[in-house]
Amino acid sequence: MRLCLSALSALLLASSLSAGSRLDAFRPSPNQQVQLGKRASLQLRKQEHVLPASDPRVKLLRKVARRILSTFDDKDAPWEYSFDVIDSKEINAFALPGGATFFYTGLLDRLKTEDELAGVLGHELTHVRKQHWAIAYADGQKRNLGISIVLLAVRANSNLSSLAGISDDLMFELPFSRHHESEADDGGFDACISCGYNPQGLADTFIMLREAIKDGTPPEFMSDHPDDKNRIKRIEEKIKATGVTYPAQVPIQLDGS
Numbered sequence: 001m002r003l004c005l006s007a008l009s010a011l012l013l014a015s016s017l018s019a020g021s022r023l024d025a026f027r028p029s030p031n032q033q034v035q036l037g038k039r040a041s042l043q044l045r046k047q048e049h050v051l052p053a054s055d056p057r058v059k060l061l062r063k064v065a066r067r068i069l070s071t072f073d074d075k076d077a078p079w080e081y082s083f084d085v086i087d088s089k090e091i092n093a094f095a096l097p098g099g100a101t102f103f104y105t106g107l108l109d110r111l112k113t114e115d116e117l118a119g120v121l122g123h124e125l126t127h128v129r130k131q132h133w134a135i136a137y138a139d140g141q142k143r144n145l146g147i148s149i150v151l152l153a154v155r156a157n158s159n160l161s162s163l164a165g166i167s168d169d170l171m172f173e174l175p176f177s178r179h180h181e182s183e184a185d186d187g188g189f190d191a192c193i194s195c196g197y198n199p200q201g202l203a204d205t206f207i208m209l210r211e212a213i214k215d216g217t218p219p220e221f222m223s224d225h226p227d228d229k230n231r232i233k234r235i236e237e238k239i240k241a242t243g244v245t246y247p248a249q250v251p252i253q254l255d256g257s
């Protein structure tokens with residue numbers, strides 16, 4: 001979601017984020033992540049057609065989300081979760097820092113089971129809870145600083161403002177690391193199991209996406225993963241390793257939700 005990351009970064013820069021005495025001075029605090037996510041979420045709501053709470057797809061998303069949230073053990077965390085559906089053909093879903101989560105109808109309409117939905121939700125919520133965006137942001141800032149220092153030393157007269165722009169782009173387009181994506185997949189897997197869903201739903205979503213997205217921009221949770229076959233295989237091996245026979249997946253029935 002480059003749009004959102006760009007907006008967030010602009011907000012971050014504009015708000016003159018104070019380094020404070022945090023261990024990682026470049027990482028926005030959990031409360032700052034909530035504020036940034038909320039502001040970006042407001043902007044997104046102005047730009048996109050967000051479906052009303054009465055829409056069956058919104059009801060479905062919130063029902064499965066409530067089930068997942070009830071299993072979390074970090075209830076003291078400051079995250080302010082919200083779950084909305086954007087009417088768009090784009091095959092995507094994402095969680096902003098702090099907990100505001102959006103699904104596009106382009107993805108939601110392709111999901112066949114609640115288990116698949118739970119897998120994607122669990123994946124996205126793991127990015128929030130593990131603060132992956134804030135870590136990626138901090139890493140980008142450190143890289144940016146490193147590049148600036150090197151260039152200052154080598155080319156004292158260089159135009160740092162234009163260089164900063166390049167570094168910003170680099171930072172905005174920086175996807176979550178492979179490690180963070182694997183961690184989010186694990187979170188999706190765990191969320192399915194904690195809620196009594198079948199974790200095969202997560203693997204099935206990736207299989208569906210691989211077929212659906214022949215070209216164009218992959219959704220956030222497929223980004224940086226040219227080897228999505230391995231990703232599917234990894235989830236299926238985790239399922240086998242548990243030695244558990246999971247219940248049949250729950251077909252999505254929008255009329256009944």
Ligand SMILES: [Zn+2]
Nearest residue numbers: 181184220221
């Ligand atoms: Zn992801």
